[in-house]
Amino acid sequence: MSELVLAVPSKGRLQEHALDFLTRSGLKVERARGGRDYLGRVTGLEKVRVAFLSASEIAGELVQGNAHLGLTGLDLLHEAVDDAIDREARIHVMAPLGFAFADVVVAVPERWIDVDTMRDLADVAERHRARYGRTLRVATKFVHLTRRFFADAGVADYRIVESVGATEGAPAAGASDLIVDITTTGSTLVANQLKILSDGLILSSQAQFVASRIASWDEGSRKLAAIVADRVAAEMRARAVLELRAVVDEPQTAAAAARELFGATTPFGAEHLPLTLHVVRRQASACASWLRERGAPAVVVTQVADVYEESALTSELLAKIA
Amino acid sequence: MSVDALLSRLEAASDSLVEPAVLQPLDPFVELAGEEFRKRLFATEGADGAALCLRPDFTIPVCLSHLNSHLQRPPGEPVIYRYKGTIFRKHRTVGSPEFEQAGTEWIGHQDETTTDAAIFALAMDCAGAVGLSPVVRIGDAHIFDALVAGLQLPAAWHGRLTAAFGDPARLEAAVARLSAKDKSNGLASRLAPALAQVDAESARAIVDAVVGLSSQQVTSRSADEIAEHILEQAADNGPDPAAAAVIKRFGSIQAPVNRAVDALGTFANEVGVDLSDALENFARRADAMTTHGIDTAAMGFEAAFGRRLSYYTGFVFEMGDPAKPGAEVIAGGRYDKLIALLKDGVSIPAVGFSVWLDRLPGQGTP
Numbered sequence A: 001m002s003e004l005v006l007a008v009p010s011k012g013r014l015q016e017h018a019l020d021f022l023t024r025s026g027l028k029v030e031r032a033r034g035g036r037d038y039l040g041r042v043t044g045l046e047k048v049r050v051a052f053l054s055a056s057e058i059a060g061e062l063v064q065g066n067a068h069l070g071l072t073g074l075d076l077l078h079e080a081v082d083d084a085i086d087r088e089a090r091i092h093v094m095a096p097l098g099f100a101f102a103d104v105v106v107a108v109p110e111r112w113i114d115v116d117t118m119r120d121l122a123d124v125a126e127r128h129r130a131r132y133g134r135t136l137r138v139a140t141k142f143v144h145l146t147r148r149f150f151a152d153a154g155v156a157d158y159r160i161v162e163s164v165g166a167t168e169g170a171p172a173a174g175a176s177d178l179i180v181d182i183t184t185t186g187s188t189l190v191a192n193q194l195k196i197l198s199d200g201l202i203l204s205s206q207a208q209f210v211a212s213r214i215a216s217w218d219e220g221s222r223k224l225a226a227i228v229a230d231r232v233a234a235e236m237r238a239r240a241v242l243e244l245r246a247v248v249d250e251p252q253t254a255a256a257a258a259r260e261l262f263g264a265t266t267p268f269g270a271e272h273l274p275l276t277l278h279v280v281r282r283q284a285s286a287c288a289s290w291l292r293e294r295g296a297p298a299v300v301v302t303q304v305a306d307v308y309e310e311s312a313l314t315s316e317l318l319a320k321i322a
Numbered sequence B: 001m002s003v004d005a006l007l008s009r010l011e012a013a014s015d016s017l018v019e020p021a022v023l024q025p026l027d028p029f030v031e032l033a034g035e036e037f038r039k040r041l042f043a044t045e046g047a048d049g050a051a052l053c054l055r056p057d058f059t060i061p062v063c064l065s066h067l068n069s070h071l072q073r074p075p076g077e078p079v080i081y082r083y084k085g086t087i088f089r090k091h092r093t094v095g096s097p098e099f100e101q102a103g104t105e106w107i108g109h110q111d112e113t114t115t116d117a118a119i120f121a122l123a124m125d126c127a128g129a130v131g132l133s134p135v136v137r138i139g140d141a142h143i144f145d146a147l148v149a150g151l152q153l154p155a156a157w158h159g160r161l162t163a164a165f166g167d168p169a170r171l172e173a174a175v176a177r178l179s180a181k182d183k184s185n186g187l188a189s190r191l192a193p194a195l196a197q198v199d200a201e202s203a204r205a206i207v208d209a210v211v212g213l214s215s216q217q218v219t220s221r222s223a224d225e226i227a228e229h230i231l232e233q234a235a236d237n238g239p240d241p242a243a244a245a246v247i248k249r250f251g252s253i254q255a256p257v258n259r260a261v262d263a264l265g266t267f268a269n270e271v272g273v274d275l276s277d278a279l280e281n282f283a284r285r286a287d288a289m290t291t292h293g294i295d296t297a298a299m300g301f302e303a304a305f306g307r308r309l310s311y312y313t314g315f316v317f318e319m320g321d322p323a324k325p326g327a328e329v330i331a332g333g334r335y336d337k338l339i340a341l342l343k344d345g346v347s348i349p350a351v352g353f354s355v356w357l358d359r360l361p362g363q364g365t366p
Helices: A011-022 A056-066 A074-080 A085-092 A118-132 A141-150 A167-172 A187-191 A220-241 A251-262 A283-294 A312-321 B002-013 B028-037 B059-068 B111-131 B141-150 B156-165 B168-179 B187-196 B198-215 B222-234 B239-250 B255-270 B276-291 B336-342
Strands: A004-009 A039-042 A045-053 A069-073 A093-094 A102-109 A136-141 A156-163 A178-183 A195-204 A208-211 A241-246 A276-279 A299-302 B021-024 B043-045 B052-054 B077-087 B098-105 B136-139 B254-256 B300-302 B315-320 B328-334 B351-357
Touching: A004 A056, A004 A220, A011 A208, A011 A220, A045 A056, A045 A093, A045 A220, A056 A069, A056 A074, A056 A208, A056 B276, A069 A074, A069 A195, A069 B300, A074 A085, A074 A093, A074 A208, A085 A093, A093 A220, A093 A312, A102 A118, A102 A167, A118 A136, A118 A195, A118 B156, A118 B222, A118 B351, A136 A141, A136 A167, A141 A156, A141 A195, A141 B077, A156 B028, A167 A178, A167 A187, A178 A187, A178 A195, A187 A195, A220 A241, A220 A312, A241 A283, A251 A276, A251 B059, A276 A283, A276 B254, A283 A299, A283 B198, A283 B300, B002 B077, B002 B098, B002 B111, B002 B187, B002 B328, B021 B028, B028 B059, B028 B187, B028 B336, B043 B336, B059 B077, B059 B141, B059 B336, B059 B351, B111 B276, B111 B315, B111 B328, B136 B141, B141 B239, B156 B168, B156 B222, B168 B239, B187 B198, B187 B300, B239 B255, B254 B255, B255 B300, B276 B300
Parallel strands: A004 A045, A004 A069, A136 A156, A136 A178, B136 B300
Antiparallel strands: A039 A045, A069 A208, A093 A208, A102 A178, A102 A195, A241 A276, A241 A299, B021 B052, B043 B052, B077 B098, B098 B351, B136 B315, B254 B300, B315 B328, B328 B351
């Protein structure tokens, strides 16, 4: 019996956000033995097995093909497979999820007032070696991201000290000279008297919905993946747009103009009245005013729950796991 | 058969065989060759947690073993080692990650140019023993060092340029930086106008005061070091496109070894930089090579050719198989700085070369 493995974060705020997102997408996760269970099912989709793992384990399982779909951070995916071409061969990043925003940055002690950019850091690294005969030490868990970024920035005289937790404390503890770490507000860095270099942003990360291209895909699991992707796409589309309904003259011309001006789509075509338009949220008011100016006696704007339609998300996924 | 001929040449030319362990301490390689080289190491751990790696190279292990064995002899006494064994590197573009090398390291020989020529002659002899008429590239970092010293650049540039020599991308980036105004908005550039108004002593006092204002945080870098660096940055505010153009032009110089001194001499006259000491040494080495019966007209000098590793200091060479361009069969060079980096206070000149046995003609690897 073919099954589909969906990997979901097992801890903290990330898990909360992920489960919220799945629930909104009509993929409610049930756990037979409550919150501590590391296995779950999706209500109504018996063949979808939910595996609760740490975010970095999820990245690992996806790139190894042990999970079909998963929710994890972009930073961890980049760290799991360094080479961009290899990464694309292993995983397909379907959509950003709009939570777990964080930046991977280079941070040095505040006291290094002579170091503002990566160039300054390159100079200091080289001077440090000349002066003390040893290289600067960079504490991080992002070994691949660090190597790539430092090489591109021309910083050669350094070495990585792998750090699994509390990286920001490493310089004060004497375990490293500087760090590469993830930060959301920067307040932990400030509390540890560290500053981010002005060009020290390595990666802006957020949670992503990801498919493994090298998992054991067959007809059954592909069908399940398409169902999951459709639901996710329906939820994302519904969140992104507002629905506008109005009775207008020459609905076909109006629809074409609305597409041109506001990127409006017509989920039910333009033959029937009232004309139904889907418009991205920030354009919705402008579009409503425009419809009124065209003589619509009323424009009704609605927040929709789900929009099931031909989605690029699903078709791209199916192409990538074909 | 040909490998045996090569090994017997090495044996005849050397004082002793050195057999460093396959498992080596990881730290010296990472400290000396940098994080980029670490990607290519097969790293592991000892039972006591010590970081180890599979031998990725012979030069560092041979030097470490030399230092450990010097209790029996003064470390500076000249000795010629030979070695043969397996080395391990990930991500090789050509060949298996596990492969055989043989080679020699000459440690403690004082007459630089004579020694360079002698070891080069041995490498040519080894190539001949395996039926290789090699394509030869020769470089000399001393000439680049002399050029940088002669350009009268701000102090910060000496380190930047010499550290980048041998790495084309890094050198290109450094030259681009030299030719364009640094858009840095750092503290030093804001202090520079004020510092330019006062004498060196007052400038230092100002910077010391500024450094003192920042937090009393303890870091691996001292207040002195930070202050010195800010003064250096402040003094390094303008671009020097003329110097950048000279370095670029130098990098494009290529000539047969017997004509290299003329080409470099003409260049030095035109750009107004004195390279005479470095060129004299180069000529002396070329003459010594001729004495060994080497046809220097057939050897190619490339001004930009050097090793990425900062402990290489002068003469470098590569010998390739004309049938398989791109992968050198024999590579060597002078690394006078290495032993001082491995052991504080011990400075010994050294030069060596390695033969990639899996790349010899007829050895079958593509």
